[in-house]
Amino acid sequence: MKKIVIATQNKGKAKDFEALLAPLGYKVLTLLDVAQDLDVEETGVTFEENAILKAEAVSKVLGIPVISDDSGLEIDALNGEPGVYSARYAGAAKSDSANIDKVLEKMSGVPENGRTARFRCVLAVAAPNEKTETFSGSCEGIILSTPQGNNGFGYDPIFYVPAQSKAMAELLPHEKAAISHRGNALRELQQRMPKWLDEEKQS
Ligand SMILES: O=c1nc[nH]c2c1ncn2[C@H]1C[C@H](O)[C@@H](COP(=O)(O)OP(=O)(O)OP(=O)(O)O)O1
Numbered sequence: 001m002k003k004i005v006i007a008t009q010n011k012g013k014a015k016d017f018e019a020l021l022a023p024l025g026y027k028v029l030t031l032l033d034v035a036q037d038l039d040v041e042e043t044g045v046t047f048e049e050n051a052i053l054k055a056e057a058v059s060k061v062l063g064i065p066v067i068s069d070d071s072g073l074e075i076d077a078l079n080g081e082p083g084v085y086s087a088r089y090a091g092a093a094k095s096d097s098a099n100i101d102k103v104l105e106k107m108s109g110v111p112e113n114g115r116t117a118r119f120r121c122v123l124a125v126a127a128p129n130e131k132t133e134t135f136s137g138s139c140e141g142i143i144l145s146t147p148q149g150n151n152g153f154g155y156d157p158i159f160y161v162p163a164q165s166k167a168m169a170e171l172l173p174h175e176k177a178a179i180s181h182r183g184n185a186l187r188e189l190q191q192r193m194p195k196w197l198d199e200e201k202q203s
C-alpha cells in the first residue's frame, strides 16, 4: 500500500485524511505516528504561509515528501475571525470546546441571515529539492447558535452546511469528505498532482 505522511498533530484532520485517501489506496501517517514532538511554530499570517512553513520544516527533518494542512473558520460577522488563529482562538491550550464557546458568545444576538461563514483549507506539498506547491479549498456554511452532532472535530458542531441540511458534525466521515474544504483542496491537489509526488508512491 502507498504511504503518505500528513504533517499534522491533529487527530481530527488525520481522520478526515483517512476518509479521503484510503479509497485512493493510501495509508495515511501523521506526525502522531512518525514524529510526535515535531512541532512547527505557525508564524505566518495566511493559511498559505503556515501550510508552507509546516510542510517544508517536516519534509526537511524527515527527508521525504509530505503534505501539510493549514485551515480555519472565517466568520463574516466577525470580519473573518478566527481565520488563521482558529486553533488558538480561546488561548494557546487549543481547546475545541473553548473555541466554540468563544465563537458562540461573540455571535450571540447575530440573526440567522448574518451568520454566514466558511471553512478554508490550504494544503502544501513539499519534498527535498522540489518546489513547494499549494492547493486550496473552501466550504460555505452558517454558524449555529447551539452545537449539534458528535462527528468530526474543531468547529464542526457549530457549522451548519445548507447543502446537506446538517451540521458538519452530523455528517459521516465520507459525507464530510465529499463536501469539505479539506476534500475540495485535496481534489484540487489530485487534479494538479506534482509529478514527483505521484512518482514517490511507496510500497
Ligand atoms: O474540518 C474542520 N472542521 C472543524 N474545524 C476545523 C476544520 N478544519 C480546520 N478547523 C479548525 C480547527 C482548528 O481550530 C483550526 C485549524 O488550525 P491548524 O493550525 O490548521 O491545525 P492544528 O493546529 O489543529 O493542527 P496542525 O497545525 O498540527 O495541522 O481550524
Ligand SMILES: [Mg+2]
Residues within 6 Å of the ligand: 042, 087
Ligand atoms: Mg496548527
